[in-house]
Amino acid sequence: MDIMQEGAFGNYRDLMEDITYSPLMGTWLTYIGNEKADSTTGGVPDENYAREVMQLFTIGLIELNQDGTPKLDSDGQEIEVYSNDDITELAKVFTGLWWADTEFGVSLGRPAIPEIDVLPMEMTESQHSPFSKSFLGETVPEGLPGDQSISMALDILFEHPNLAPFVSKQLIQRMTTSNPSPAYVRRVVEVFETGLYTLPDGQIVGTGVRGDLAPVWAAILLDNEAIDETRDEDKTFGKLREPIIRFVHWARYANVSAVEVTNSPPVVNGATTASLGQTPYRSSSVFNFYRPGFVAGGSETAAAGLVSPEMQITHTATAITYANFMANYVFQKSTKVWGGDYAGPLAVSGDTEAVIEYLDLVLTAGRMSEATRERVRETYESVDPEDGIKLATQLIVMSPEYTTQH
Amino acid sequence: MTINRRKFIRNVGAFGAASGFAANLGSFNAFAADTSDYKALVCVFLFGAMDGHDTVIPYDVESYNQYEGIRGRLISDLDNSTEGYSPRRRDNLLELAGNGSSIDGRTFAFPEEFRPLHELYAQGDLAVVGNVGPIVEPITRATFESGSARRPPRLFSHNDQQSIWQASQPEGARAGWGGRFADIVEAAGANSNSTFTSVSAAGPRVFLQGENIQPFQISSSGAQSVDFLDVNAHLNSSVFPAHYRDALLNANGATSNLFGTDFANVNRAALEANELLTAQFAMPGDPVTQMPNSSLGSQLGVIARLIARNANFGVKRQVFFVGTGGFDTHANQPTELPGLQADIADSMRAFHDSMVELGLSDKVTSFTASDFGRTLTRSGSGTDHGWGNHHFVMGGAVNGGRILGNIPPPEFEHDYDAGQGRLIPQIAVDQYAASLGQWFGLSDSEVLEALPGFGNFDPTALSNLFN
Structure with missing residues (x-):
């Protein structure tokens, strides 16, 4: 999380390096303490990180055009980027890493050093595979020291033509739309490749280095497809x-401050009947909370041929827990939840319509439906404003206008 | 009435070459699904890929020694994990005995953690199906390496192989074979109410999605209710409860956006189905058999509660999905896997016992599925991604106490080794699924409709799976 926060506006290659050396990633994907092959016991290097760094973090499984669409062979089939032989070879690269300042040895376990979890892992040469590593048509030469092998391997992945479309499309999906047009993806990919973006006012942002993320974000958020009012x-x-975004949006609107996740058990306890349905820091696997290619079976989006990634965790078993989770906070039904204050809407001068306009602006981006307005209006006016604003808020956070963006 | 395909095949005799299977079957299919009695299929998905090599373990001395030599510390690390006890040493394994339990003179065993299922095996209510996995057509090491046999896309990738197991296609597939089975029995009029025809206790899973049938995701805690909805007033507002209900139903909502429509539809389905559940679950009828307090145990527990009320829900055919994870044992397999195996065995056994209690054990068939198998080779303290795996089919209708399919010897470079003991499947998921579909009451043409790939394989490979 810290790595992401620090690197969000830096270069993607640096993120790859920082993540690879993170002992938390090393633990999660089991390559901390990964040993070179042992011919006497038949043990071979763990393939876990080699596989997922390619499939999930950099290039994906199939060859992509620069607009993010799959390349097809002469039979119209998708083309796989790598085989298991590539994985087995790349697995040799990620050998020899261990906790910082500590003697290599799986049996020794995690050392009791302060902040060891955020100190980058270090290379133990004697445990690094000395052989050459050939993958994706490139070769990390025999005998190259471990850190240099990793650096060269990450360069190979970084330079791969799939990287920009694979990463860019998913960044767009997180920020603006689940199904960006190929042209939108291509425009962002071009910025990823050049490291430069021209803002609407003519100012040029970015370092000019491939993989610079700051201009990529600008390109995503300011693309005509994202901001066109039609x-x-x-x-x-x-x-x-x-x-989690819906919840944080409420928290900001309600002026929740001094937030410590650990002092609000409902946020971190996903197993209750009033859980958010997405527990921060606890996705169940490296495949994250939901997949970019998820199709919600039987839905309107599926019928239209669209993916809807966030629907993977929004279903009939989480719908009611989400309603109850939000109500728990909005009405502050327990001392274990952060209370909000509603100073913003309560300070609105004027009648009910002015309050609704305020709520529409800050909660539903001007898209509140007539039906929601009607429910909010009657409910708000039925009691005093302090209670009325809470009830109105709960109605709104359950509306499609609030839970979607478009 | 139905024709039992196995009997048909037996009567007619041989089947043709691979491409001819479908044609043979297509010629005699005038019969629609039989849905006269109650039946349910339960998919138990083991996310992350359970190591079948470490579950159906070579037991004859020669094979065991070979296995021990290859697995090394994956066995020795378990020595003395309990005082004086070594759960993976041969003497402590639970032999699979009886006719049909050996392959070419080689025998097999379950680990101690599987004792509850070993008992079911011994009494004939559990069968092992060896080396099952997604394949497009029969394939061997030679045709795999030469590329002459077609292979499924995206091998060894978790999310994609999970999807291929469930729906014959990588991630993004729109319907699975459980859902297609449900479509077919629905069309045959099996269920008067389709709300609970297809139910997952493990979130949305493409296995259950049909072309028409819409799966319901149930919470393992049972029926859910929305707070502040069934009250006269909240925060003194007497109009709030009714408006809140309308908000959840998106009443009069003119949502122009498809994502918003989907969100609203999920809320509506959740509210309506849970009101039905609340009413039914308030009445007596739960099995008294205690379920383990694990995620899998709880999921199977809520499924048992649903099955117990099948008549009240108006269903004669149901497909269910439960799942549990943690099987991706790249490291620490000796400390991680045994507990997971115990959970599977305890939970599945308790579920079976509750079906016995309900008098439905021969009407409910459970089967395992998993992303893929794992390597025979050891990497560090774990194993890596494979392909074919060994699976379990449980229920009173199962012709158990035997191993169907094949379990290759614990060595390398045999005809079904894709490298490092990643098994090349000899039983297609399509074949595994087809035998379940036949038991479920589907006609042969309906099986092919749900599983088009089945036509590429020997239809008799699992013809002894059910009594």
């Missing part, structure tokens, strides 16, 4: 917002 009429544009 998008509201396009039923296929936009995305469902993931539960």
Whole structure:
């Protein structure tokens, strides 16, 4: 998380390096303490990180055009980027890494050093595979020291033509729309490749180095496809917002401050009947909370041929727990939840309509439906404003206008 | 009435070459699904890929020694994990005995953790199906390496192989074979209410998605209710409860956006189905058999509660999905896997016992599935991604106490080794699924409709799976 926060506006290659050396990633994907092959016991290097760094973090499984669409062979079939032989070879690269300042040895376990979890792993040469490593048509030469092998391997992945479309498309999916057009992806990919983006006012941002993420974010958020006002009429544009984003949006609106996740058990306890349906820091695997290619079976988006990634964790078993989770906070039904204050809407001068306009602006981006307005209006006016604003808030956080963005 | 395909095949005799299977079957299929009695299929998905090599373990002395030599510390690390006890040493394994339990003179055993399922095996209610996995057509090491046999896409990738197991296609597939089975029995009029025809206790899973049938995701805690909905007033507002209900139903909502429509539809389905569940679960009828307090145990527990009320829900055919994870044992397999195996065995056994209690054990068939198998080779303290795996089919209708399919010897470079003991499947998922579909009551043409790939394989390979 810290690595992501620090690297979000840096270069993607640096993120790859920092993540690879993180002992938390090393532990999660089991390559901390990964040993070179042992011919006497038949043991071979663990393939876990080699596989997922390619499949999930850099290039994906199939060859991509620069607009993010799959390349097809002469039979119209997708083309796989690598075989298991590539994995077995790359696995040799990620051998010899161990906790910082500590003697290599799986049996020794995690050392009791302060902040060891954030100190980059270090290379133990004697445990690094000395052989050459050939993958993706490139070769890390025999005998190259471990850190240099890793650096060269990450360069190979970074330079791969799949990297920019694979990463860019998923960044778009997280920020603006689940199903970006190929042209949108291509425009962002070009910025990823050049490291430069021209803002609407003509100012150029970015370092000019391939993989610079700051101009990529600008390209995603300021793309015409994302900001064109006619998008509201396009039923296929936009995305469902993931539960944690919906919750944080409420927390900001309600002026929740001094937040410590650990002092609000409902946020970190996903097993209750009133859980958010997405527990921060606890995705169940390296495949994250949901997949970019998820199709919600039987849904309107599926019928339209669209993916809807966030729907993977929004289903009939989490719908009611989400409603109860939000109500728990909005009404502050327990001392274990952060209470909000509603100073913002309560300070609105004027009548109910002015309050609704305020709520529409800060919660539903001007998209509140007539039906929601009507429910909010009657409910708000039925009691005093302090209670009325809470009830109105709960109605709104359950509306499609709030839970989606488009 | 139905024709039992096995009998048909037996009567007619031989089948043709691979491409001819479908044609043979297509010629005699005038019969629709039989849905006269209650039946349910339960898919138990082992996420991450359970190591079948470490579950159906070579037992004859020669094979065991070979296995021990290859697995090394994956066995020795378990020595003395309990005082004086070594759960993976041969003497402590649970032999699979009886007719049909050996292959070419080689015998097999379950680990101690599987004792509850070993008992079911011994009494004939559990069968092992060896070396099952997704394949497109029969394939061997030679045709795999030469590339002459077609292979499934994206081998060894977790999410994609999970999807291929469930739906014959990589991630993004829109319907699975469980859902297609459900479509077919629904069309045959099996169920008067389709809300609970297809139910997952493990979130949305493409296995259960049909072309028409919409799966319901149930919470393992049972029926859920929305707070502040069934009250006269909340925060003194008497109009809030009704408006809140309308908000959840998105009443009069003119959502123009498809994502918003999907969100609203999920809320509506959740509210309506849970009201039905709340009413039914308030009445007596739960099995008294205690389920383990694990995620898998709880999921199977809520499924048992649903099955117990099948008549009340108006269903004669149901497909279910439960799942549990943690099987991706790249490291620490000796400390991680045994507990997971115990959970599977305890949970599945308790589920079977509750079906016995309900008098439905021969009407409910459970089967395992998993992303893929694992390597025979050891990497560090774990194993890596493989392909074919050994699976378990449980229920009173199962012709158990035997091993179907094949379990290759614990060595390398045999005809079904894709390298490092990643098994090349000899039983297609399509064959495994087809035998379950036949038991479920599907006609032969309906099986092919749900599993088009089945036509590429020997239809008799698992013809002895059910009594």
